[in-house]
Amino acid sequence: MPKAKSASPAKGGARGDVPSGKRGEAGPGAVRSDARGASAGTAPHPHHASMEMPEGRRATINDIARLANVSKKTVSRVINQSPFVRDETRAKIDAVIQRIGYAPDPQARGLAFRRSFLIGLVYDNPNAAYIVHSQDGALDALRGSGFELVVHPCDRFSEDFVPGVRRFVERQKLHGVILLPPVSEDQALARALEEVDCQCVRLASVRIDNTSKMIVSNDREATAEAANYLEALGHRRIGFIAGPQQNRSAHERQSGFIGALERRGVSVPPEMIVEGAYTFESGVACAEALLAQRPRPTAIFASNDEMAAGVYKAAYRMHIAIPDELSVIGFDDTPMASRLTPALTTMRLPIREMGRLAAAMLIAPKGSEQSEGSTAVRVAPHLVVRESTQPPK
Amino acid sequence: MPKAKSASPAKGGARGDVPSGKRGEAGPGAVRSDARGASAGTAPHPHHASMEMPEGRRATINDIARLANVSKKTVSRVINQSPFVRDETRAKIDAVIQRIGYAPDPQARGLAFRRSFLIGLVYDNPNAAYIVHSQDGALDALRGSGFELVVHPCDRFSEDFVPGVRRFVERQKLHGVILLPPVSEDQALARALEEVDCQCVRLASVRIDNTSKMIVSNDREATAEAANYLEALGHRRIGFIAGPQQNRSAHERQSGFIGALERRGVSVPPEMIVEGAYTFESGVACAEALLAQRPRPTAIFASNDEMAAGVYKAAYRMHIAIPDELSVIGFDDTPMASRLTPALTTMRLPIREMGRLAAAMLIAPKGSEQSEGSTAVRVAPHLVVRESTQPPK
DNA sequence: TGGGCGGTAGAAACCGGTGTCATTTAAGAG
DNA sequence: CTCTTAAATGACACCGGTTTCTACCGCCCA
Numbered sequence: 001m002p003k004a005k006s007a008s009p010a011k012g013g014a015r016g017d018v019p020s021g022k023r024g025e026a027g028p029g030a031v032r033s034d035a036r037g038a039s040a041g042t043a044p045h046p047h048h049a050s051m052e053m054p055e056g057r058r059a060t061i062n063d064i065a066r067l068a069n070v071s072k073k074t075v076s077r078v079i080n081q082s083p084f085v086r087d088e089t090r091a092k093i094d095a096v097i098q099r100i101g102y103a104p105d106p107q108a109r110g111l112a113f114r115r116s117f118l119i120g121l122v123y124d125n126p127n128a129a130y131i132v133h134s135q136d137g138a139l140d141a142l143r144g145s146g147f148e149l150v151v152h153p154c155d156r157f158s159e160d161f162v163p164g165v166r167r168f169v170e171r172q173k174l175h176g177v178i179l180l181p182p183v184s185e186d187q188a189l190a191r192a193l194e195e196v197d198c199q200c201v202r203l204a205s206v207r208i209d210n211t212s213k214m215i216v217s218n219d220r221e222a223t224a225e226a227a228n229y230l231e232a233l234g235h236r237r238i239g240f241i242a243g244p245q246q247n248r249s250a251h252e253r254q255s256g257f258i259g260a261l262e263r264r265g266v267s268v269p270p271e272m273i274v275e276g277a278y279t280f281e282s283g284v285a286c287a288e289a290l291l292a293q294r295p296r297p298t299a300i301f302a303s304n305d306e307m308a309a310g311v312y313k314a315a316y317r318m319h320i321a322i323p324d325e326l327s328v329i330g331f332d333d334t335p336m337a338s339r340l341t342p343a344l345t346t347m348r349l350p351i352r353e354m355g356r357l358a359a360a361m362l363i364a365p366k367g368s369e370q371s372e373g374s375t376a377v378r379v380a381p382h383l384v385v386r387e388s389t390q391p392p393k
Numbered sequence: 394m395p396k397a398k399s400a401s402p403a404k405g406g407a408r409g410d411v412p413s414g415k416r417g418e419a420g421p422g423a424v425r426s427d428a429r430g431a432s433a434g435t436a437p438h439p440h441h442a443s444m445e446m447p448e449g450r451r452a453t454i455n456d457i458a459r460l461a462n463v464s465k466k467t468v469s470r471v472i473n474q475s476p477f478v479r480d481e482t483r484a485k486i487d488a489v490i491q492r493i494g495y496a497p498d499p500q501a502r503g504l505a506f507r508r509s510f511l512i513g514l515v516y517d518n519p520n521a522a523y524i525v526h527s528q529d530g531a532l533d534a535l536r537g538s539g540f541e542l543v544v545h546p547c548d549r550f551s552e553d554f555v556p557g558v559r560r561f562v563e564r565q566k567l568h569g570v571i572l573l574p575p576v577s578e579d580q581a582l583a584r585a586l587e588e589v590d591c592q593c594v595r596l597a598s599v600r601i602d603n604t605s606k607m608i609v610s611n612d613r614e615a616t617a618e619a620a621n622y623l624e625a626l627g628h629r630r631i632g633f634i635a636g637p638q639q640n641r642s643a644h645e646r647q648s649g650f651i652g653a654l655e656r657r658g659v660s661v662p663p664e665m666i667v668e669g670a671y672t673f674e675s676g677v678a679c680a681e682a683l684l685a686q687r688p689r690p691t692a693i694f695a696s697n698d699e700m701a702a703g704v705y706k707a708a709y710r711m712h713i714a715i716p717d718e719l720s721v722i723g724f725d726d727t728p729m730a731s732r733l734t735p736a737l738t739t740m741r742l743p744i745r746e747m748g749r750l751a752a753a754m755l756i757a758p759k760g761s762e763q764s765e766g767s768t769a770v771r772v773a774p775h776l777v778v779r780e781s782t783q784p785p786k
Numbered sequence: 787t788g789g790g791c792g793g794t795a796g797a798a799a800c801c802g803g804t805g806t807c808a809t810t811t812a813a814g815a816g
Numbered sequence: 817c818t819c820t821t822a823a824a825t826g827a828c829a830c831c832g833g834t835t836t837c838t839a840c841c842g843c844c845c846a
Contacts, residue, residue, distance in 0.1 A: 108802035
C-alpha cells in the first residue's frame, strides 16, 4: 500500500493512526533477518545522542528510533504497517531494522495491545491420535506468522472444566483458541469464551450452531460413502460398531451409515448395531458380540480406527480371516490404519488440514473474508481403500 | 518460608527485596480462586480514593493495593513471596486477592522480569509417536504451575535450524526449553541456547555431555534386556533391524543388543543386521531381506515399533506366522504396539515420564536440588511381553 | 535521650511497546 | 506568495507488573 487513498471526509470517531474501519491490526511484524553492515545515511540530528548499538542487550524500539533519527512512535507505525508513514521514512527505518536485526518484543507488544500473540489449542482425551495431527496442521499455518501455539489439555467432566479453560484464555489474553472435539461440542464453553471476548474456532463433525466459526467434517456424508461402498461390493449383512452416544460424531457416523444403507434397500437390524467407546478394548468386545451371531455379518464398520483394530483382534481370536471372511472399515485414517495387517480400509478425515484452516482463520487480518462472523468451512473426508475389504464369498 | 533467616552480615550487592542468594524467584504466583463477598476490614486511610472494583475490567495490582490500603510494591512482594512483609499485612492482602479473584498478568510480569512463563517443546520429525507423549508428560508437570507449554517443531536439516530455534527462544524469552530427540542430540543447538541464557533439558537415549541437564533412557541396557529375553527363549538366529545411523539412539540400541547377545555366546553375523530408517516401509523392506535368507532367523528385533509393524507386514506376505514361526520384538511401546495382532512384545520407553521430569526440572525453584547444574536423570525402559514372542520350534 | 540498625513500606523509574492528541510539514487552492 | 487542509511526525501517558532507592518504624544499646 504505497499511499493512503486520500479520500476521507472526516471519518467518524477519533483521528488516531487508524486507516480504515477498525484497527491497523497487522499482527506480529513481518520483520526478520539479521544482516549487519552498511551505515545509516542521513544527517546527525535532533534529540537522541546517536551512537551505535550498545552490546549485550537486545535492540529495542528506542534503539531503532535513535539510529533512524525518528520517534519511537514512527518506528511503531512502520512495524504495524500504518499507511501514515512517508515511503522515504519507512525505507529509512526498515533499513535500520534490517541492519540491526530487530524484532519487537511480543510481551511488550502484547501488554500494550491487551492481547497476546498466542493461539491456544484446547483438547480433551489426550490419547486421541487426531490431536497431534491437528496440532501439526495448526503449527503449519502459524509458521512465520509470529504467533505461537500453546497446548492446553483439559477434562470436560471436571467441575473446573469451563472455568479452567476460561481462566487460561483470559489470563494469557489469547489471540484465539482452537477447540478440538469433543470439547468443541460444548456450548457452555463456547459461550464462556465469547464472554471473555476470545475468538475461537471449533473443529467438529457437524455444524453445531450458526454463530461460531467452525471447521466441519461432515461425518455423515463420509460414513454414507463407506456404506455405499460396502453395499456395492455386495455385502448385505453388515455390522455397525457405534461410538459413545454422548459424542456428536458418534451420532453422525451412525445415522449417516445406517441411512445410506437403508436408502439402498439394505436394512440394518438392531442386533447388528452395537455401541463401543471409541477404544480398542470396546472394539474387541463389540466385534466379538457381532461375530457370535448367526448368520454372521460379512462386513463390519467401526466408527473409528481404534475399534477397527479391535475387530482385527476379535477376528484373529475367532479364526476369521480378514478380508476373506470378513471385511472391515474404520474411520479417521490414523497412522495405525496403514500399519495393520492387512492394511485397513478407512475414511480419511483431513484433520491436519482442519487444524491448518482453523489456525489460518484465527490469524487472518481483521477485515479479510476468512475472519468474518460465523463462517463454517467444510472439509470432505474420503474413502481410502486398502486391503481389509473385498466382496463377500 | 515464614521468616527470612535473619543472619545476613551485609550481603554483597544491592540491598533490594532479595532474601538469600540470587532472586526471590517464586514463579507465577500460586494465587487462584475466584471467591466473592465479605469486605476488607481495616480503616479507610491514605492515598487512594478507595472504592470497590470497577466493573468490566480485570483486576490489576493497583486495584488490590487500593483495596488493601497498601502500595503496589507491597502487593508485588506478597505475590512473589518476599519474606519482607509482616504476616499481618500479608494476610490482609491475601484476603483481598482471594475476594477479588486476582491473578497477575503474565505478560506484564514477564516484561518486568525479562522472562516469560512459557516452556518451549522443540522437536523434529512431527510424525513420531513419542512427541505427543512427552508433551503430555510435560503438561502434566506444568499443570497448576502457571507455566504454559509452547510447541515448536523444526527441521534439523534446514539451514535455518539453529538460528530459527534460537530466535524462537530469544524472542519469546522462554523460561526453559525441552529438546526431544533427535534435536536433543545436536550440540550446536545446545550451545546456541546456552548463549541465549536459556536453560534447557534434553531427552536422549544416552548421556551426551556432562554440562547439560538431561533425561536419559539408557537404550543400551534396554535392548540388552530384549536380547537376553530372546536368548533365554532359545533363539539363536536373530535378525536385527537397526535405525538410521545418524541417530544416537540407533547406535545405542544396536550395540546394546548385539553386545548382550555376544556376551551370552550368540553371535550375530553381519547378514543378520540391516539398517532401516525408523519407518514402516523400511521395516517391511528390512524384514523381507532378513526373511529371505537361509537359514531363516527365528526372531527379529526391530529398533522401533514402526519397523516392527513392517515386520508383521512382510511376514504376512511371505506366509510366515507370528509368533509360531517368527518372534518379533519392537521398541518404544507406542499405542500401536498393543493394537497389532498378535500384540507386539516391545520395550517400553517411559517417554511420558521423561517429559514430566524435564518440565519439573525446568520449573523447579532456583535453589532446589532439581534445578542444579548438569543433572542427568536416568529412567529405565522395561520389557513388555505380549503375544509376538515364544520359543522357536 | 540519641544513635544505630534491621525489618517494612512506599515513590518513582523502568521493562518495551502502543494510544491519544498536538504539532510540524507538505501539497494544493486562491 | 499566502492560506487552507490533510498527511506525517512527535510528546507523553499508559499497559501491569518489578526494581531501585529512600523513608519510616520500633527496638536495643549506650
